[in-house]
Amino acid sequence: MIKINVIGGSVSDAEKEAYVKRARELYPEKRISEMDITIVDDNYVDIEYHYDTAPFQRIRRVTGYLAGTLDRFNNAKKAEVRDRVKHDITVSDFEDVYLEA
DSSP, rough: OOOOEEESOOHHHHHHHHHHHHHHHHHHHOEEEEEEEEEOOSEEEEEEEEEEEOOOOOOEEEETTTEETTTTHHHHHOOOOOOHOOOOOOOGGTTTTTOOO
């Protein structure tokens, strides 16, 4: 359900529904959570849309593939992930590096 705030006057329920329908047609990929309708005069309104945040999914590059989860990997690919070597770089690896001008 979209929360609708009307500022500076009143708007009929039918008009509110028309604005919601228009917003859904204009932005079908976005989920609108709130709408501010500001009455400018008898003929014009300003509409501001507030969107829900998009769910974030972590994508990793695993053994040459982009993957969010490993649930679709077969047993061989899961073993490859389990057996891979992770490399760390520490500050001590750089202690002997000197730059001369």
